[in-house]
Amino acid sequence: MATLEIAALRKRFGTIEVLKGIDITLEKGGFLVLVGPSGCGKSTLLNTIAGLEQISSGEIRIAGNDVSHLHPSKRDIAMVFQSYALYPNMSVAENIGFGMEMRGVPRAERDKAVAAVAKTLQIEHLLSRRPSQLSGGQRQRVAMGRALVRRPSIFLFDEPLSNLDAKLRVDMRIEIKRLHQTTGSTIVYVTHDQIEAMTLATKIAVLKNGELQQVGSPSEIYDRPANTFVADFMGSPAMNLLEGTVTAANGAPRVVIARKEGEPIVLPIPASADAGKLQDGARVIFGIRPEAVNDSESIDRNARSVVKFDATVEIVEPAGSDTFVVIHAAGKELTARMRADADLRRGQNHTFAFNLDKAVLFDPQTTARI
Amino acid sequence: MTSADLVTSASPRRHNGHSLTTRIVIYGLLTLFALVYLVPLLVMVMTSLKPLGEVTGGNMFAVPEHLTLRPWVDAWGEARIGVSETRGIHGYFLNSVKMVIPAVLISTLLGALNGYVLTKWRFPGHKLVFGMMLFACFIPFQSVIIPMAVILGALGRIGVDLYDLTGWSFGLGNATVNLVIVHVIYGLGFTTLFFRNYYENFPNELVKAAMIDGASFFQIFRRVLLPNSTPIFIVTVIYQFTNIWNDFLFGSTFAAGDSAPMTVALNNLVNTSTGVVEYNVNMAAAIIAAAPTLLVYVVAGRYFVRGLMAGAVKG
Numbered sequence: 001m002a003t004l005e006i007a008a009l010r011k012r013f014g015t016i017e018v019l020k021g022i023d024i025t026l027e028k029g030g031f032l033v034l035v036g037p038s039g040c041g042k043s044t045l046l047n048t049i050a051g052l053e054q055i056s057s058g059e060i061r062i063a064g065n066d067v068s069h070l071h072p073s074k075r076d077i078a079m080v081f082q083s084y085a086l087y088p089n090m091s092v093a094e095n096i097g098f099g100m101e102m103r104g105v106p107r108a109e110r111d112k113a114v115a116a117v118a119k120t121l122q123i124e125h126l127l128s129r130r131p132s133q134l135s136g137g138q139r140q141r142v143a144m145g146r147a148l149v150r151r152p153s154i155f156l157f158d159e160p161l162s163n164l165d166a167k168l169r170v171d172m173r174i175e176i177k178r179l180h181q182t183t184g185s186t187i188v189y190v191t192h193d194q195i196e197a198m199t200l201a202t203k204i205a206v207l208k209n210g211e212l213q214q215v216g217s218p219s220e221i222y223d224r225p226a227n228t229f230v231a232d233f234m235g236s237p238a239m240n241l242l243e244g245t246v247t248a249a250n251g252a253p254r255v256v257i258a259r260k261e262g263e264p265i266v267l268p269i270p271a272s273a274d275a276g277k278l279q280d281g282a283r284v285i286f287g288i289r290p291e292a293v294n295d296s297e298s299i300d301r302n303a304r305s306v307v308k309f310d311a312t313v314e315i316v317e318p319a320g321s322d323t324f325v326v327i328h329a330a331g332k333e334l335t336a337r338m339r340a341d342a343d344l345r346r347g348q349n350h351t352f353a354f355n356l357d358k359a360v361l362f363d364p365q366t367t368a369r370i
Numbered sequence: 371m372t373s374a375d376l377v378t379s380a381s382p383r384r385h386n387g388h389s390l391t392t393r394i395v396i397y398g399l400l401t402l403f404a405l406v407y408l409v410p411l412l413v414m415v416m417t418s419l420k421p422l423g424e425v426t427g428g429n430m431f432a433v434p435e436h437l438t439l440r441p442w443v444d445a446w447g448e449a450r451i452g453v454s455e456t457r458g459i460h461g462y463f464l465n466s467v468k469m470v471i472p473a474v475l476i477s478t479l480l481g482a483l484n485g486y487v488l489t490k491w492r493f494p495g496h497k498l499v500f501g502m503m504l505f506a507c508f509i510p511f512q513s514v515i516i517p518m519a520v521i522l523g524a525l526g527r528i529g530v531d532l533y534d535l536t537g538w539s540f541g542l543g544n545a546t547v548n549l550v551i552v553h554v555i556y557g558l559g560f561t562t563l564f565f566r567n568y569y570e571n572f573p574n575e576l577v578k579a580a581m582i583d584g585a586s587f588f589q590i591f592r593r594v595l596l597p598n599s600t601p602i603f604i605v606t607v608i609y610q611f612t613n614i615w616n617d618f619l620f621g622s623t624f625a626a627g628d629s630a631p632m633t634v635a636l637n638n639l640v641n642t643s644t645g646v647v648e649y650n651v652n653m654a655a656a657i658i659a660a661a662p663t664l665l666v667y668v669v670a671g672r673y674f675v676r677g678l679m680a681g682a683v684k685g
């Protein structure tokens with residue numbers, strides 16, 4: 001039995017439908033990350049799970065119980081807010097213990113639980129301070145402590161790290177991952193950060209305009225995006241999307257990507273695509289991640305299907321660990337992720353290669369993956 | 371950032387010359403206005419410390435030759451107030467205290483509760499309700515006197531019935547209680563306005579966190595909102611205290627005779643038509659009447675300014 005089951009969930013604000021029929025399940029110990037562009041309804045979805053927003057229709061079950069209309073405090077959840085939402089007038093210990101105090105837990109028991117959580121999070125020395133006397137990272141820990149102390153079925157996080165600086169964010173990300181692994185807790189987590197999503201999630205749900213685009217493991221989302229929106233949204237730099245045509249002449253079907261100048265690039269159908277669905281002359285969108293475009297010598301040696309082509313280098317962007325090279329192909333810019341020491345200059349003509357093991361095809365009409 | 375830009379972009383010399391003239395003008399004006407406001411107070415204090423002969427015979431601005439506290443003692447305990455049997459203003463002072471403390475506390479707490487509901491527990495039509503409460507701020511005192519008298523009369527009759535039934539009128543019909551009721555109702559528009567605007571900027575996430583923690587409606591109010599409302603609480607208390615303490619119209623209309631508040635008693639003392647006018651006693655009584663509001667400003671004034679500023683900047 002899944003810890004969280006959301007079925008046909010809809011949420012309207014007045015006449016505007018913000019969530020348009022969401023179905024998600026999350027098994028015990030799972031880490032679900034909600035991603036999507038700003039305003040797509042991530043926070044609203046999280047708030048409906050928490051019970052802070054009433055749902056318009058559908059059902060939410062937590063640990064098997066229908067909680068759709070229960071008060072937030074009765075749902076067996078804990079939430080960490082983006083602004084941390086620590087009570088400014090209370091000490092750290094009082095902040096962490098407030099929920100227990102409201103539930104009438106005796107003082108001695110409360111103190112013990114607070115001390116235990118403080119130890120886990122290494123904030124014992126901060127217990128008597130006020131939130132205003134803490135750094136951003138410390139506040140973040142206190143906010144997590146307040147959630148942890150409840151031992152809920154599900155933890156809800158709404159962009160918990162977005163107020164931290166880059167370095168601290170990485171530290172806290174690792175901490176959250178460690179916490180998830182050691183406590184085996186079930187988590188729903190909203191973020192804008194691609195890397196947070198990929199590294200933390202056991203399951204990613206991509207939302208757009210209140211509709212689920214795809215739910216799957218990070219590698220499914222990354223390698224087999226359900227449509228061009230997911231392909232474009234996940235990954236940085238984004239997946240290259242090129243228009244092409246299917247041709248069945250001379251035996252096996254192939255994808256032809258026409259170019260303004262030079263020979264068209266002719267590719268075998270990527271292994272990920274269902275070749276049966278492709279008709280001669282059909283238009284397709286060919287998608288390939290920047291790391292599957294490389295120097296013809298440095299392309300993955302284990303790749304089973306590689307296609308080489310010549311192109312002109314437009315822009316070279318050294319990014320430390322990699323160098324991003326923008327090349328002109330098929331009338332569209334194409335980004336390649338290359339070695340940091342790749343020796344390329346603007347205007348240079350060079351032989352590149354696609355690793356077709358990692359390529360996908362989309363239907364331009366429906367934008368769905370073929 | 372913009373002010374820093376302005377400072378660095380202006381040439382230093384021009385900036386200094388500019389600020390010197392500005393300073394002279396600012397300090398000059400401030401001193402002038404301080405004098406305009408302080409001189410009457412100084413005259414009052416000096417007059418209240420002179421014997422009557424020195425007052426009537428001498429210059430208003432002269433320093434007292436024979437310092438005496440007699441006028442203060444007279445004003446507090448001896449002076450004849452209108453036609454009343456009791457002497458001195460101390461009884462009326464106490465009336466005002468008994469009226470102002472409950473009126474201020476009740477109207478402030480109700481205003482806070484209204485602000486809490488109007489911002490954190492929004493219901494359909496909350497804007498209309500707030501609009502009407504705002505409207506209450508603009509209703510002139512005079513126009514509510516007659517309806518208020520009718521209502522207070524009705525409450526008084528209920529008080530009599532209650533007294534017949536239970537032996538206690540529950541305070542209904544008592545002049546001080548009536549004034550508390552009037553001031554609470556009249557002040558509610560203002561206190562609601564203050565608190566609503568303050569709570570508008572109060573983070574909703576704190577309320578949500580408290581809901582998840584299992585706090586009830588009133589627990590959230592008492593444990594999360596109120597402890598973080600000190601600036602606006604002080605602003606509201608000062609505002610209400612000053613208005614209610616200084617009120618004359620409601621006091622003179624709804625509380626006659628021995629139950630009149632301080633302001634009405636002061637008027638009766640000063641406007642007496644019998645005997646010589648004891649200016650020194652009048653001044654002492656006036657200072658006593660003004661003292662509580664002055665004290666409130668001195669004690670809490672800096673919070674008043676800070677509270678108003680906080681609202682202005684955040685809004």
Ligand SMILES: Nc1ncnc2c1ncn2[C@@H]1O[C@H](COP(=O)(O)OP(=O)(O)OP(=O)(O)O)[C@@H](O)[C@H]1O
Pocket residue numbers: 013018036037038039040041042043044045
């Ligand atoms: N109380 C509300 N009343 C009306 N519309 C609302 C309300 N709350 C949210 N919305 C609308 O619902 C949509 C989804 O909002 P939501 O806050 O869930 O977005 P989000 O995905 O969390 O965005 P972000 O990434 O910017 O935080 C937005 O278009 C927003 O304007």
Ligand SMILES: [Mg+2]
Pocket residue numbers: 042043044
């Ligand atoms: Mg959001």
